Amino acid sequence: MSKQHLMTTSEIAAYLRIKERKIYDLVASNRIPCTRVTGKLLFPKPLIDLWIASETEGGGLERTERRPPIVAGSHDPLLDWALRQADAGLATLFDGSLNGLRLFLEGQALFCGLHVPDASAEDPLGATANRYLFGAGGEAGGAAARVVLVEWARRSQGLILPKGNPKNIQSLQDLAQQGALLRPRQPQAGSRVLLETLIMKADMKPGSVQMDKTVARSEMEAATAIADGEVDAAFGIAAVAKRFDLDFVPLATERYDLAIDRRDYFEEPFQALLAVTRSSQFAEQAERLTGYDISGLGQVMFNG
Structure with a gap:
């Protein structure tokens, strides 16, 4: 990652205004996004900023008003096709995983698609960093109170x-x-x-x-x-x-997930999307597009 997007332990401590020892405690308990390069801890600033947002009490997921019918996050051709087939009145605003997640946390999107690798894991692609963004170490907390993270597909x-x-x-x-x-x-x-x-x-x-x-x-x-x-x-x-x-x-091969509020998961727009995925046409489209493994589609990866 480019130098301006990575922070050292001392820099992240100053950024968060906590002691360096607390940073090491967070790393040891797998509660903060980080990576190791030749044994040195580095912290990706875009992930840190979203981690902070997800840990903030009273964040977007705590709001009671209805979310707008917008799908944000990373563009995926198979998802784009399925949304058109579902015809559930959902608009799309695809501008990257982290921008989409920010909109979702702020309550400005119904759900978002994202794929963020966990560089600190032995298998950085299978263990995505998505879990960091919805609470400490995969535990529900902060903005993660009602989030469901569902696998959409594995992509080449x-x-x-x-x-x-x-x-x-x-x-x-x-x-x-x-x-x-x-x-x-x-x-x-x-x-x-x-x-x-x-x-x-x-x-x-x-x-x-x-x-x-x-x-x-x-x-x-x-x-x-x-x-x-x-x-x-x-x-x-x-x-x-x-x-x-x-x-x-x-x-x-990476995993692409959908993040949605548990309440909205059961509402008509998202259920209409899931209904499309159960059709033979969906499987045919995934094969036609190439580079997709949809065998794990629908598996819940995180449930706040």
């Missing part, structure tokens, strides 16, 4: 490349060694967090991957930049690469 994430892969890029190391230009996502996007997690896990030097100054607000924008010859690569899901007839090198 990797490098999206020009058709034919002219530079023969097969890994992040190849990307760095060839000086290929990558169109990045905004820091609040789950794909950006995942890419930087993979770079750290590969023990690559910060800045070794050359990133374009222009930021893509969606994977569609990033793929368009490749198709137009503006950049050499982007990081995203297999379904987007297929849609643009681009090459794809898989690097990870």
Whole structure:
């Protein structure tokens, strides 16, 4: 993760206005988002800010007014298709996992889709950091009082490349060694967090991957930049690469979740969405899009 988005133990202690020993206690009890790079603790600021929001009493989830019929968070082609099929009067505002989660915590979205890897876990993709954002160490608390976190799908994430892969890029190391230009996502996007997690896990030097100054607000924008010859690569899901007839090198399988208030889970709009997922057309669409594993769809990953 870029330097400006990571804080050291002393910096996070000053940011939270608590003693460093308390930080170590939070890390030991798995109650704060963090990662280790060569044994050193680092704290992703975007996750910390949302963790603070989720721990604040009286947060958005405690409000009694009805939420607007908006689905926020990270864009997912399969979810987008299913929402249209459900025809439940839900608008979409897809602008990254962390932005969507902020809207959800503030009560400005009915539910949100997110995929945020847990860089500190042995399996950073299977144990997503989503749980940090809804209470301490996976326990209900703060804004987590009524949250249900449901698995939507497992998705193949990797490098999206020009058709034919002219530079023969097969890994992040190849990307760095060839000086290929990558169109990045905004820091609040789950794909950006995942890419930087993979770079750290590969023990690559910060800045070794050359990133374009222009930021893509969606994977569609990033793929368009490749198709137009503006950049050499982007990081995203297999379904987007297929849609643009681009090459794809898989690097990870991630879990994409839906976060919703328990009360709203049982209301008609969300139930209409779930009804779509039980149809044969849904399974056919997932296969058509490519890169999806929907065998765990509907599994409750967290119940506040």
